[in-house]
Amino acid sequence: MWWLRTKAYRRFAAREATSLFAAAFSLVLLLFLFGLSRGRQAYEGFLRWLERPGTVVLSAVILAAILYHAGTWFRLTSHILVVRLGRLVVPRKVVISGLVALWLLVSGLVLQLYARF
Amino acid sequence: MAEETTTLRVARYRPERGPEAYVDEFDVPYREDMVVLDALNYIKDDLDGSLTYRWSCRMGVCGSCGMMVNGVPRLTCSTFLREFHPKPVVVEPLENFPVIRDLVVDITDFLEKLREVKPWVIREEEKRVEDGEYLQTPEEIDRYKQFSMCINCMLCYSACPVYAQDPEFLGPAAIALARRYSLDSRDQGRSQRDEVLGVDTGIWDCTFVGECSVVCPKDVDPAAAIQRTKVDTTTRGMLAAVWPFQGRT
Amino acid sequence: MQERRKETGGISLDDALGASEKWDFEPKKKKPELYLTIPPKELVFWALFSAGGMVTAFLIPIHVAILGIAFAAGWLPDDALSYERVLDFARHPLAKIYLGILVVMPLYHWAHRFRYAVHHQLGVHGWKRLVATFCYGTATLGTALTVWILLRI
Numbered sequence: 001m002w003w004l005r006t007k008a009y010r011r012f013a014a015r016e017a018t019s020l021f022a023a024a025f026s027l028v029l030l031l032f033l034f035g036l037s038r039g040r041q042a043y044e045g046f047l048r049w050l051e052r053p054g055t056v057v058l059s060a061v062i063l064a065a066i067l068y069h070a071g072t073w074f075r076l077t078s079h080i081l082v083v084r085l086g087r088l089v090v091p092r093k094v095v096i097s098g099l100v101a102l103w104l105l106v107s108g109l110v111l112q113l114y115a116r117f
Numbered sequence: 118m119a120e121e122t123t124t125l126r127v128a129r130y131r132p133e134r135g136p137e138a139y140v141d142e143f144d145v146p147y148r149e150d151m152v153v154l155d156a157l158n159y160i161k162d163d164l165d166g167s168l169t170y171r172w173s174c175r176m177g178v179c180g181s182c183g184m185m186v187n188g189v190p191r192l193t194c195s196t197f198l199r200e201f202h203p204k205p206v207v208v209e210p211l212e213n214f215p216v217i218r219d220l221v222v223d224i225t226d227f228l229e230k231l232r233e234v235k236p237w238v239i240r241e242e243e244k245r246v247e248d249g250e251y252l253q254t255p256e257e258i259d260r261y262k263q264f265s266m267c268i269n270c271m272l273c274y275s276a277c278p279v280y281a282q283d284p285e286f287l288g289p290a291a292i293a294l295a296r297r298y299s300l301d302s303r304d305q306g307r308s309q310r311d312e313v314l315g316v317d318t319g320i321w322d323c324t325f326v327g328e329c330s331v332v333c334p335k336d337v338d339p340a341a342a343i344q345r346t347k348v349d350t351t352t353r354g355m356l357a358a359v360w361p362f363q364g365r366t
Numbered sequence: 367m368q369e370r371r372k373e374t375g376g377i378s379l380d381d382a383l384g385a386s387e388k389w390d391f392e393p394k395k396k397k398p399e400l401y402l403t404i405p406p407k408e409l410v411f412w413a414l415f416s417a418g419g420m421v422t423a424f425l426i427p428i429h430v431a432i433l434g435i436a437f438a439a440g441w442l443p444d445d446a447l448s449y450e451r452v453l454d455f456a457r458h459p460l461a462k463i464y465l466g467i468l469v470v471m472p473l474y475h476w477a478h479r480f481r482y483a484v485h486h487q488l489g490v491h492g493w494k495r496l497v498a499t500f501c502y503g504t505a506t507l508g509t510a511l512t513v514w515i516l517l518r519i
Contacts, residue, residue: 001487002278002281002282003278003487008326008327008328008331009278009326009328012326012327013487016324016479016482016483016487017483019422019472019475019476019479019480020476020480022418022422022426022472022475022476023472023473023476025426025429025430025434025472026468026469026470026472026473026476026508028433028434029429029433029465029468029469030469030508030511030512030515032433033456033465033469033512033515033516033519034515036449036452036453036456036519037515037516037518037519040449043449043452044449047437047447050433050434050437050438051437051438052438053438055434055438056434056435056438056439058434059430059433059434059435059438060434060435062430062434063427063430063431063434063435066422066423066426066427066430067427069419069422069423070422070423070424070427073419073420073422073423074423076325076327076344079327079330079338079340079341079344080341080344080345080348082345084256084259086256087255087256087259089259102424103423103424103427106424106425106428107424107427107428110425110428110429110432111428111432114432114442114446114447115442115443115446116443278486279486282485282486282489282491283486315406315408315409317408317494321408321412324479324482324486347412348416350409351405351409351412351413351416354403354405354406354409355405355409355413357402357403357405358402358403358404358405359402360402361402
């Protein structure tokens, strides 16, 4: 298992593994929508599943994985996204900050969607 | 007064002696300003003249002296002994390449791949000498300059886990150099190189592990070159599917 | 120039490269330039992976935090996830598109990464078609399922 050999390789393997958790959450969302399509009983049954402590733990694990994905994704994007202003190149840290700012904005908008209509 | 020494553990392989590789241990005099290459040269000059290895400029521009130093691909002319002293230094031939002898590897695969990407300016028609030079603005040079710094040292191929498993993979340096020429304003051959790059043993085999860029001694960032090529190729390919007016190269 | 080269024993570039090395340029000028091309599949897979990565990075964290943790912890307003409110929202066509993207893009992101993980990390050499079909096939099945469910809402 070459990807266990060095710290960098292990981090790479962890990064790739986050995609499993992304797919897992897609499944959760699908169940959410399926419950919604089946009617009130099914939907509220799903909500009760969401409230279980086991589900919260699972969600925390998924969240940690997806946050690791986001962090590494922004770092990778900063290598690819070259913003040139004449002869100056925007430094990678600034690109990452921009992406994080955008992420905060989007997250805020989604939160508004849920918490206020 | 005893001279301070440091220990080098050097991988040996002498095909005329048998198929097995073995390790020789040498004690070399140590000074703070010595690099691994200095130690190898001392061994060859004073201890064992049969030690075989490549080196040339000894200043980090020719790309000849790449070897594994304590398991990491390094240029031995740019790796200081003081980084490891007093612990022993393990020197092995560059990984992922067949070993010819001792620390010398067969780089044919890389050279063939380099040739495949046509690392030269391709013109439909050469400018006549009388018409003067090709002119480039500083901004046009900026576009490819970073990728032109490659010294073909192949440390990136040693670091790449994809190349380790799939010897058909084109590899970081070849792709970075392809991009260097395709981005050159004088060049008109991008579509030719894209044919070589756009296969599944080309850019698509790369999973952006990024170790190639970490080990690169000239900050070429081949990983970035590969990913940007993926973006460009994808954008162009998607546009070609919806926009019927095909452009130039 | 030619004469001088011959005198000094030099050879022309063509001879040095050999006939097989002649650069062949596509006949760009003659062809009618109005045509569409189907993008090669690797392009499409990578585009989906990349877009999926963006969606996963930007949108998924907050959804996980809200649905998976905030709701159970009682941090949301009481009626935030009520059946009526969510149904009302989800019936809107734009909402369906949004929800569709939210579910489907991470699946294609997973598919591409998993495909290469099987080859490069699990050491499965060969079986390229099978592995790719399994990965992208699963994502496509998920897409079909998502569309079907969204249409029923």
